[in-house]
Structures are given as C-alpha cells and as structure tokens.
Amino acid sequence: MSLNWAAAVxxxxxxGTLATAIQLFLWWAFLDALPWMLYRDARLTAAILMGREILPPPATFDWTVMMVATLIHFAISITYSLILACLISRLEMALSLLAGSIFGLILYGINMYGLTLIFPWFWEARDWITILAHIVFGISMAGTYKAFARQEL
Known part of the structure; x- marks a missing residue:
C-alpha cells in the first residue's frame, strides 16, 4: 500500500485532537489544573511565532494566543502524521500501532528535549501527562491513518 496523503492529513x-483531549482530561483528573495548564501550554506554543513576550504570567485566556497555538499544533500534528504515515504505510495494523507508540515516545524526546534548545520555555511541559499524550498521539495517528487509508481503497 502506498502513502495516502488525505488519510495522513x-x-x-x-x-492531534484526541491527544489534546486526553491531556486535558488528565490535567483535570490528576492535577486539578484546568484551565491554567491549557492557557500555559497555549502560550508556550504560540510563543514559537509570537515571541517570548507572551510567556510571562498570568497564563490567562487570549483569543489570539489560542488561535495561533491551535494553528501551530495542527500544523505540527499533520507534519508528524505525514512522517509516520510514510513509515507505516506498508505495515499491518498491529505493527502500525506499535510503531505509532514508539513514534510518540520519540516525538516526546524531540519536542521536549530537542526543541528546547531553540524554544527553552518548553521545559515546563516535561511530565508524565505529556509523555502519555505523545504516545496517544502516535497510536491514534497510526490507527486512524490505517482506517482512513483502508476506507479509500
């Protein structure tokens, strides 16, 4: 099976949506930190384009920050999805899900340790919830890609 671009997107x-939903649920269930964590992470992400000046506390709701963070989040999610789709396009579902979980862990390392060399403010997001969200991203991306690609055949 060759790469299905539409299925990957x-x-x-x-x-990206499911991983965010899981992360929000875990923040609520284990840290009782909503909406503060959402606002903080939105500012961390939006600062990639908007600059460091949006980082200082308080982490409050801002429409511009939320929109920029959402656009960045989905652009990155789609980019990573295209990469994983290339890697799993010829694999069966079970191996794709395993590859997705490993890919999610690798993405955590890249995002939380590699990219902090350029965007050091992301160190704040290093925790078990973020690790789990990355694993969920990889597994759900792999499974969804396989399901979408199969439907189009």
Whole structure:
C-alpha cells in the first residue's frame, strides 16, 4: 500500500485532537489544573511565532494566543502524521500501532528535549501527562491513518 496523503492529513487532525483531549482530561483528573495548564501550554506554543513576550504570567485566556497555538499544533500534528504515515504505510495494523507508540515516545524526546534548545520555555511541559499524550498521539495517528487509508481503497 502506498502513502495516502488525505488519510495522513486527516489522521494528523484526529490524533492531534484526541491527544489534546486526553491531556486535558488528565490535567483535570490528576492535577486539578484546568484551565491554567491549557492557557500555559497555549502560550508556550504560540510563543514559537509570537515571541517570548507572551510567556510571562498570568497564563490567562487570549483569543489570539489560542488561535495561533491551535494553528501551530495542527500544523505540527499533520507534519508528524505525514512522517509516520510514510513509515507505516506498508505495515499491518498491529505493527502500525506499535510503531505509532514508539513514534510518540520519540516525538516526546524531540519536542521536549530537542526543541528546547531553540524554544527553552518548553521545559515546563516535561511530565508524565505529556509523555502519555505523545504516545496517544502516535497510536491514534497510526490507527486512524490505517482506517482512513483502508476506507479509500
């Protein structure tokens, strides 16, 4: 099976949404930190384009920050999805899900340790919830890609 671009883009959107939903749930369930953590992470992400000046506390709601963070989040999710889709396009579902979980762990390392060399403010997001969200992203992206690609055949 060759790479299905539409399925990869759709899978990136689904996986980015699901991973965010899981992260929000875990923040609420284990840290009782909503909405503060959401606002903080939105500012961390939006600062990639908007600059460091949006980082200082308080982490409050801002429409511009939320929109920029959302655009960045989905652009990155789709990009990562295209990469994983290339890697798993010829694999069966079970191996794709395993590859997705490993890919999610690798993305955590890249995002939380590699990219902090350029965007050092992301060190704040290094925690078990973020690790789990990355694993969920990889698994859900792999499964969704396989399901979407199969439907189009």
């Amino acid at each position: 759709g899978a990136g959107i689904v996986a």
